[in-house]
Amino acid sequence: MADNKNKWSQPSTPPPPLFTGKKERDLVKQVNDELIERVIGQQIVYYPISLEHTNFHPLYGEAMEKTFLPPIRVHALVEYEGNKTAFMSNVGIDKEASITVHFHKRRLTEDQDLFVRVGDFVLYGDIYYEIVALDEPKQIFGQVDHKMEITASCIRAREGLFDAN
Amino acid sequence: MPTKIDKYPKDSSDPSIVSETIIQPSTIENIDFAMFEYLDDQLNLFTDTNKGFKKTPVTWISSERAHQVKNKRELRDSNGSLILPIITVERTDISKDPARKGIFQANIPPINDYRGGSITINKRINQDKTANFANADALRRMNVNDASGGSRHDRRGQINFPNPKQNKIVYQTMSIPLPVYIDVEYKITLKQNTNNK
Numbered sequence: 113m114a115d116n117k118n119k120w121s122q123p124s125t126p127p128p129p130l131f132t133g134k135k136e137r138d139l140v141k142q143v144n145d146e147l148i149e150r151v152i153g154q155q156i157v158y159y160p161i162s163l164e165h166t167n168f169h170p171l172y173g174e175a176m177e178k179t180f181l182p183p184i185r186v187h188a189l190v191e192y193e194g195n196k197t198a199f200m201s202n203v204g205i206d207k208e209a210s211i212t213v214h215f216h217k218r219r220l221t222e223d224q225d226l227f228v229r230v231g232d233f234v235l236y237g238d239i240y241y242e243i244v245a246l247d248e249p250k251q252i253f254g255q256v257d258h259k260m261e262i263t264a265s266c267i268r269a270r271e272g273l274f275d276a277n
Numbered sequence: 278m279p280t281k282i283d284k285y286p287k288d289s290s291d292p293s294i295v296s297e298t299i300i301q302p303s304t305i306e307n308i309d310f311a312m313f314e315y316l317d318d319q320l321n322l323f324t325d326t327n328k329g330f331k332k333t334p335v336t337w338i339s340s341e342r343a344h345q346v347k348n349k350r351e352l353r354d355s356n357g358s359l360i361l362p363i364i365t366v367e368r369t370d371i372s373k374d375p376a377r378k379g380i381f382q383a384n385i386p387p388i389n390d391y392r393g394g395s396i397t398i399n400k401r402i403n404q405d406k407t408a409n410f411a412n413a414d415a416l417r418r419m420n421v422n423d424a425s426g427g428s429r430h431d432r433r434g435q436i437n438f439p440n441p442k443q444n445k446i447v448y449q450t451m452s453i454p455l456p457v458y459i460d461v462e463y464k465i466t467l468k469q470n471t472n473n474k
Contacts, residue, residue: 161343171310173340173348231343244342 132253140252140260141218148216149187156213157235158184158226159276178274180233184226189214190236195268209268211236214261217248228262233274240274241266305371305461312463313337313366324362324469333467338367362469370462377458385455394452406447412437414445 128134148154165179191212200206213234220226234241243264250260301307316322317335324333334352346357354360387393415438 161347163344163347166343168341168344168348171306171313171337173337173344175341175344178343229343230346231341242342 129253132255137252137255137258141216144216145219148189148219152189153187154190155185155187156190158186158228159233159235159240159274160184160226160229161232178233180276183235183276184224186215186220186224186226188216192236207268209239209241211241211266213264213266215264217259217262220262228264233269233276234264234266235276236266240269240276242269242274308461309337309368312368312461316364316366316465322364326362333362333364335364335366338365359468362467365466365468367464367466368461369464370460372460372462373457374460377460379456379458381455387454388452392452393454395455397450397452400448400450403447403449407445408437410445410447411440411443414443415440 159180160183162179162181166175167177167179168175191214193210193212195207195209198206198208213236215228220228228243228246230243230246232243234243243266245265247263247265248259248261249263252258252260313335322333322335323330334349336349336352340348346353352360352363381396385395387395418440
């Protein structure tokens with residue numbers, strides 16, 4: 113007769129990874145928070161456009177004046193891509209500026225309750241930029257449910273498009 | 278059957294107005310709305326999907342990014358990808374072809390008043406003004422007859438006695454500007470998941 117005390121039992125959930133569990137992910141978040149906010153210190157102001165309060169045209173979906181929810185100061189890594197001279201066809205000399213903002217996803221969603229969307233605006237320096245593309249290129253420890261960052265490609269918003277003042 | 282409410286619009290207190298039809302001006306915006314509503318409401322296209330027989334959504338291209346992403350969230354899945362099938366409409370060109378004159382082959386100058394308008398499309402009797410003329414005529418005849426010692430009794434003492442020869446009728450005319458014919462081109466895209474249908 114087998115001893116019931118030594119009988120093997122299957123755990124209800126699989127064991128966590130040895131070295132890439134919640135504690136390690138929290139360590140990554142803590143290190144990144146400190147690095148981004150206390151060492152590098154770049155920051156932007158995020159303007160979420162309010163669909164409910166903005167008078168978008170019912171067919172064309174355009175609005176002369178955009179209403180935004182309360183802006184939020186966000187620490188992030190900003191790649192400045194210059195303010196280049198460009199030529200607008202049939203018009204003339206123009207300027208184009210763009211940045212890429214790397215948001216720390218967990219800091220954004222868990223601590224600041226902010227969700228990045230295409231079409232929202234950010235203020236970096238004294239220039240407003242519109243978010244035109246988003247990407248989430250990295251996972252933490254290759255875990256599909258845990259993303260490291262949100263990368264936002266932004267182009268300069270002309271004064272006629274958005275002005276928070 | 279038309280009811281009394283249908284016959285006399287609520288916003289009109291004039292009982293002489295039997296019915297009113299509001300004609301929208303043919304602006305580019307209204308033409309675009311008409312095209313969009315024709316696709317969305319009149320054609321009302323449905324398709325077989327793995328979620329059943331569903332209406333195919335129609336959207337207008339080239340709205341602002343925030344509006345595209347945040348409006349009509351049912352067009353996208355939780356990841357932000359568009360759910361197909363979908364129909365999109367885009368206005369690609371507007372041109373005015375001088376060769377297309379329509380039924381008016383030459384310029385018709387507008388009516389010389391502050392409202393303008395070149396082509397009369399309807400008219401109706403202005404009851405008040407016509408009655409004023411008729412009353413004035415009747416009064417004048419009654420006075421003339423009195424002066425000549427004449428036929429006051431013919432008019433039964435009424436200053437507004439009916440005159441069968443009344444021909445001073447005032448009309449209210451409605452006119453429109455000379456139409457401008459334009460060609461508007463739309464690009465309609467039907468996007469679906471598979472090509473086996």
